[in-house]
Amino acid sequence: MTEEVLFETEQSRSRGEIAQYLRTVADKLDGDGRLSLSAGGESVEMDVPERPTFEIKAEREQESDGTELSVEFELEWDEGQEGGDGAGGELTIE
Template sequence: MADSTEHKSKMNREEFADYLRTLADEFEKDGEMDISVGNKTVQLHPPDTVKSEIEVIERSSILRGNKESLELDVNWKAQK
């Protein structure tokens, strides 16, 4: 069984930086961590070592203009 919680939003750069700092603070704690996803809080149980992948995409299109994106993927086997 897989549960998925997803939330999409727009925020300014400062708000996004604050959200990333909150995530970083939670990762620095020992044991479980609470992550806010939209109006829901999800409790996760990461181990001391996690796998991470960062991807940057830069696209240029005459019709649609330039577009850039940053994807961050972090995963692990849950430690309960």
């Protein structure tokens, strides 16, 4: 399996700024599904299909200088296909 990173950015942001980015993504998903990502000289446009696979992962990593917690949100689909079957149970976020 070969992975090609099409776009990547990582910066410290306030919770409010992150919430605004997530709202923008949510609005795009509710709309035509077209996401345009850009930072610096990098950019990519993607058309999210109607039913992608949605993954949420919460992790704890032990590192030499302490413990790092993370929450990852991922949309995934096969290029040219409509996405996954939604298996795995009902998701609730509170």
